[in-house]
Amino acid sequence: MAKKILVTGGAGYIGSHVVKLLDEKGFEPVIVDNLSAGHRDAVLAGDLFVEDLRDKEIIDKLFDAEEPLAVMHFAAYIVVPESVSDPLKYYENNLSATINLLQIAAKHKVSAFIFSSSAAVYGIPQEVPIPEDHPVLPINPYGQSKAVVEQMLSDCAKAYGLPYVSLRYFNAAGADPSGMIGEAHDPETHLIPLLLQTALGKRLKFFLYGTDYDTPDGTCIRDFIHVNDLAQVHLLALEHLLNGGKSLVLNCGYGHGYSVKEVLEETERVTGQKIPYEVKDRRPGDPPVLVARTDKAREILGFKPEFDDLSLIIETAWHWEKNRRY
Template sequence: MKTILVTGGAGYIGSHTVKVLLEKGYNVVVLDNLVTGHHGAVLTDSFYQGDISDAELITTIVEKHQIDAAIHFAARSLVGESMTRPDLYFHENTAKTGMFLSALIQNGVKKIVFSSTAAVYGLPETVPISEQTPKAPINPYGLSKWMIEQSFEWLEKAYGLQWIALRYFNAAGASLDHSIGEDHQPETHLIPLVLQTALGQREAIHVFGNDYNTPDGTCIRDYIHVLDLAEAHVLALQALNDGHPSRAFNVGTGQGYSVREVIETARRITGHPIPVVDAPRREGDPDSLVAQVDDIQQQLNWQPRYSDLDTIIQTAWNWHKNNPNGYSS
């Protein structure tokens, strides 16, 4: 039985991955500083509140629990914040991850699955986006993640680090049993904002631009259910154990939904009107961002099971309805 260290395991994607790991029989240790995570989302008794840059703590955890591999989620992830505080993102994401990796390697842990992002691609010229698409981040958040990815190749050459980076598109949804879900402060993601509007916590949902080159004029994005995303991490771990070569994979569905499609589906599922206010475009929003996912499907035998829009919004609605104030409910 493998023991996996999950950093950021009190966060949205991290907690769902911990849930899937536990269901599959792994031992799981969570490390989270709870700056953006929630203690209520921690699903294992082996929990440490601390920082990934604390080499002494990493050594203690690895030695005490005999850690076999790590899944690294811990990061700052607000694009807007990264634009106003780039130094914070390069410190918290890039520099601290370097310290974390050094501590792991020095303690003999040389397998890692990394939480990356489609933001490494910036504004791609062609869609769907393949892993070979040029990397041209347009914000410090995306760049902070791309810098980490680039460091992996050198750490592999020097120390034999085995790694898989997963470049997420738009994570959404919640656990099927409503036990954990999405609770960000502040919230910036479309689906929870739409559902907060359905609950009456917001007066309306703002649609930023209605003149994009898409069928209904609103942006199209590739939404991936958080449980499908969690499953991808487990398959990546298994691949590393089986000797799969290190590389990055996109994680999406290869299908996009527009902002208006999301809102209409939420209206149907919630039974609420969900008022809309048209607003100006946001700088840097491309018409469409959809993943090419042939590689992860073929090489890791991964297939999304819950990522149709109805299931995404139904599971998210169940969570928000039962937890209107998030984990503080």
């Protein structure tokens, strides 16, 4: 019998890629998504339950019926500026939904809990590359909501024996090479899809925020990780816990970065299109450089990236963006 894995937010960008990989690896994904940001067509395997995690009674009944072995928790609001303008929306959803899920997971004694966290928990980095033991000092409600959940996971592991891995994403990018699933946020706020949509003429121009940072070309540097490599880390983390491994907090990146200008120029090369852009003032809270230390994921989980190449990341995203299914 296939091992059932409950995937919250499995109709979203990263969740849908993890669902596809779970199915390929012989697991049976059970997806819970309220479709407020996810897409029904992004779910390529498993059963989709259109429910809200804030409805505790329904989620508890779902656990009774499906008896999942483990939980992968992606469901959250993710737009940083919106979290600043409407913090209670983020605390209400990202925290109350997770409290429900943790209570139910502990009650049903699941064997593993994989949490979708973020480099936003670090705030403005004090050292780069950023190690996992860097102080947790978020500077916005989105990052704060992730940091609070990490603390809850630590407390639940001690109190209820709930094993967990918290994965701190840097910049997820790219799309599955099949072209079946990819990035489809509304509104879109991420660098590569914004550039690609401008290349396609869906946007008049791209806005480049800040060219006076203390970096070689004056623009921010970010650590981009292909979404399929990110999905691989989730599977490795799941197997780590199912094999009796200890709870962990891990960075998810490649350990090196690219500047906004470098990404823009490479996107022009891949697409063959000149991308019009306008320079704007810096956005508040944008650190000059965000790059992960990634040795722990490689050493503990045996993570071996397959897509660690900016051209490949952009090419897969371009293939998706030109032929979007949803």
